[in-house]
Amino acid sequence: MSSPDILHAGMRRSGDPRPTPEGLLADPAVSTPLKLVLKAWLRRDPVDAARDAALLTLALERIADEACGLTLDSPRRGGGDDGSWL
Structure with a gap:
């Protein structure tokens, strides 16, 4: 990321730069196929x-x-x- 104010693909403002499942599911830039896999894999x-x-x-x-x-x-x-x- 180029700026700490810019958040992409569900990333949150904590010290952890990894996206959250909730953030990915809410992000309109994330593809539908990825969201479908994520929803299914969250049950695993x-x-x-x-x-x-x-x-x-x-x-x-x-x-x-x-x-x-x-x-x-x-x-x-x-x-x-x-x-x-x-």
């Missing part, structure tokens, strides 16, 4: 849901990287002046 054990979400994140990042022609062996280019990805 939070540790199991977090572990599954982390695995899903890795799998989706891999799909996105492959769609962009990136692999762990290839350098990430395109974002910064120094040729870095971000």
